[in-house]
Amino acid sequence: MLKFQLKALWLQKDVGLAVDQVVGTGSSPLTCYFFWPRDNAWEQLKNELDAKSWIPESDKVELLNQATEVINYWEEGRATRFHTLHEAQNRFPNVIFAGSN
Amino acid sequence: MGNQQKAGVGFTHEEFAALLDRYDYRFNPGDVVPGTVFALEPKGALIDIGAKTAAFIPLQEMSINRVDSPEEILQPDEMREFFILSEENEEGQLTLSIRRIEYMRSWERVRQLQKEDATVRAVVFAINRGGALVRIEGLRGFIPGSHISTRHAKEDLMGQELPLKFLEVDEERNRLVLSHRRALVERQMNKLETGEVVTGTVRGIKPYGAFIDIGGVSGLLHISEISHDHIETPHNVFSVGDELKVMIIDLDADRGRISLSTKQLEPEPGDMVRNRALVFEKAEEMAQRWREKQAAKLAGSPEGAQESDVVTATEEEDLAPAAV
Numbered sequence: 001m002l003k004f005q006l007k008a009l010w011l012q013k014d015v016g017l018a019v020d021q022v023v024g025t026g027s028s029p030l031t032c033y034f035f036w037p038r039d040n041a042w043e044q045l046k047n048e049l050d051a052k053s054w055i056p057e058s059d060k061v062e063l064l065n066q067a068t069e070v071i072n073y074w075e076e077g078r079a080t081r082f083h084t085l086h087e088a089q090n091r092f093p094n095v096i097f098a099g100s101n
Numbered sequence: 102m103g104n105q106q107k108a109g110v111g112f113t114h115e116e117f118a119a120l121l122d123r124y125d126y127r128f129n130p131g132d133v134v135p136g137t138v139f140a141l142e143p144k145g146a147l148i149d150i151g152a153k154t155a156a157f158i159p160l161q162e163m164s165i166n167r168v169d170s171p172e173e174i175l176q177p178d179e180m181r182e183f184f185i186l187s188e189e190n191e192e193g194q195l196t197l198s199i200r201r202i203e204y205m206r207s208w209e210r211v212r213q214l215q216k217e218d219a220t221v222r223a224v225v226f227a228i229n230r231g232g233a234l235v236r237i238e239g240l241r242g243f244i245p246g247s248h249i250s251t252r253h254a255k256e257d258l259m260g261q262e263l264p265l266k267f268l269e270v271d272e273e274r275n276r277l278v279l280s281h282r283r284a285l286v287e288r289q290m291n292k293l294e295t296g297e298v299v300t301g302t303v304r305g306i307k308p309y310g311a312f313i314d315i316g317g318v319s320g321l322l323h324i325s326e327i328s329h330d331h332i333e334t335p336h337n338v339f340s341v342g343d344e345l346k347v348m349i350i351d352l353d354a355d356r357g358r359i360s361l362s363t364k365q366l367e368p369e370p371g372d373m374v375r376n377r378a379l380v381f382e383k384a385e386e387m388a389q390r391w392r393e394k395q396a397a398k399l400a401g402s403p404e405g406a407q408e409s410d411v412v413t414a415t416e417e418e419d420l421a422p423a424a425v
Binding site: 028033100 | 173174181199202203206207210219220221238287
């Protein structure tokens, strides 16, 4: 079971990504939201995770791979037709979608 | 007796203190440090953060939510981050908190969500006289009654998931206030277009205009947009419950405002006062004309005129029949 959880903020102009730590019965916020393409969310998330040496390397890789997929899917929508929150949630059932506009 | 042994190896009190300082200089109240859960106790847990003595986290500092036993949050050998709450006590033990970290990070996230004007979804977990309570990013948020939009009793919202927009995010005053109404207006707005004719019901009449319910959200028919004729008060024209056709002339998503007009639907100035039925009968036709006028206005802007020699702004009268 993954001990970390990716969260996404699904916006028309940007996509925001954050990480929660799964603890006991709930989850605990680990990072703030990082935005793409306004900022380089992937790079920022990587730096934030790398600064936390206590997180297992395999979890970091898993989280960053997920982040890449979410960003790619968002980019795909930008190139064609914006994917709705509902579509994004169906595509990524393991990601928690925190909000939209 | 420990003291005696230390004294025996020539360790003065000052030297000992200096040594402690050197070793624990990195642990200051307010710092966030990684730690490993060492042991769970009934009222808290011992955490190894690399200090000389295991640090202690009391049960009430484990989460922003109510926790009844440490097992709900922590497991032995688990790693995570902790906030250093207070300096060492006499035994050299630091007090830690997770609650503080969660507050800091949750408020930051909520500020981010507000800045993006995001719509969030949350389940109502309590209802009181003033409104309803939800959790957003772990924080307790309040929806005032005036911002709850439901045709049913407020109590029926218990356990329901609602779309919400942020009204107020104030960490210092611990205020997180949300609006259900604004989220609905936005959603409804996405379906509406300016120039569109919709059927609505008069919900309220004020000196400055009438509020019209269109599909669950409220729009304003300002007194100046009722008719080309002068209107003394909207009461002379409408009664609550009246059903009428209105045209949408403006949508302001930021403020959640929908502006309506019947004036623009009048075939002849003053028809709203004299023959309302005629206005509604011709509403679609008049709206079509209005839309064309608007389009012509846009095309008639300096840049537009230069690009297009064929269609000039003054031809709007001729365009109308052609399009119909």
